[in-house]
Amino acid sequence: MPRDVLDAGLLSPSALRSSAWRRLYRSVYADAELPDGPDLRISGACLLMPAAAVFSGRTAAHLHGVGELVDVGTPVEVSVPTDARLGPVAGLRVRRTALPATDVTVVRRRPCTTGTRTALDIARTEPLVEAVAALDVLLARGVVDRAGLRRSLDATPSPRGVRRAGRAVELADPRAESLPESRVRVLLALAGMDAVPQYTVRGADGDFVARVDLAFPEHRLAVEYDGAWHGEAGQLGRDRRRLNRLTAAGWRVVFVTAADLRDPDGLVARVAEALGR
DSSP states (O other): OHHHHHHTTSSOHHHHTSTTEEEEETTEEEETTSOOSHHHHHHHHHTTOOTTOEEOHHHHHHHTTOGGGOOTTSOEEEEEOTTOOOOOOTTEEEEEOOOOGGGEEEETTEEEEOHHHHHHHHHHHSOHHHHHHHHHHHHHTTSOOHHHHHHHHHHOSOOTTHHHHHHHHHHOOTTOOSHHHHHHHHHHHHTTOOOEEEEEEEOTTSOEEEEEEEEEGGGTEEEEEOOGGGGSTTHHHHHHHHHHHHHHTTOEEEEEOHHHHTOHHHHHHHHHHHHHO
16 A cells, blocks of 8 residues: 555555556555456455455456456456445445355355356346356356356346346357357347357258358348458458358358447348348
C-alpha cells in the first residue's frame, strides 16, 4: 500500500508517481516492468478484499483456466457478503450477494466461486449473446457440465435471473470453437435459424470436404466467421482451395466478419436471404 511504503520511507511521493510504477487501484501500485494483465490485477485486488470476499464472474472463469473470457480491460470481479465493506473501487466490479460455502472454492491459491456458480453468475447477469458465448467455452473446457448447471438452476432459491440463465444454458453448445462463432450462432438461433456448429461436410462419395463453423445441412449452406487469422501468410490460398471444394460439393458459404457482428440485424437478414434462395 502506498501509505505503508511512504510512512516507512521506502519511497517518496514523487517516486511513486514516476513511470517506474503502475497504478492498479486506489492505493495499490505495481512495478511497471511487470506485464500488465488479469493475474497482476487479481494480485492487486487481494490487497483490498475483505476476508470473506471471493473472485467471481469472468475473473473466476480466468482462474478456472478460461483466460479468453477476460483481457486487461475487463474489471476484476469480486463477490462480497452484503454487510462487507468494500468499494466502490475503479477497476473492480463488486457484487454483494450471499455465497454458501458450497459455491466457493480455491483455485491457484485464490478464493473464487466454483465453476458452476461462476457460469450461472455470468448467465444471470450478462447479455444473452455474451453469456452463451462464455458458457460455450466453460462447457468445452470441462469447467462445468450442462446437467450440473440445470440441477443448480432447479435448486436456486431466488428466481432473480433464473429465466435468463436457463435460456443461456439451453442455447449453449460446447462444440463452438471461438467466441465470435458462438455469437453468430446465438444471433441466428434467436432469429429462428438453428445452425449446426462445427459440421463436417462430405462429398457424394463420403470423402471429407471441409469442416465449417456453422451449417444448415438441408440447405447446403455454411456460415463461416472470417477472423484476423485468415490474413496470415499462405492462408488466403488455403481458404480459396477450401471454398472451391465446398462449391464443388454443392455448398454455398456466407462469410461473417467482426463488422457484421456490429450489425446483427444485417447479419441475420443476410443469412435468412441465403436460406431462402
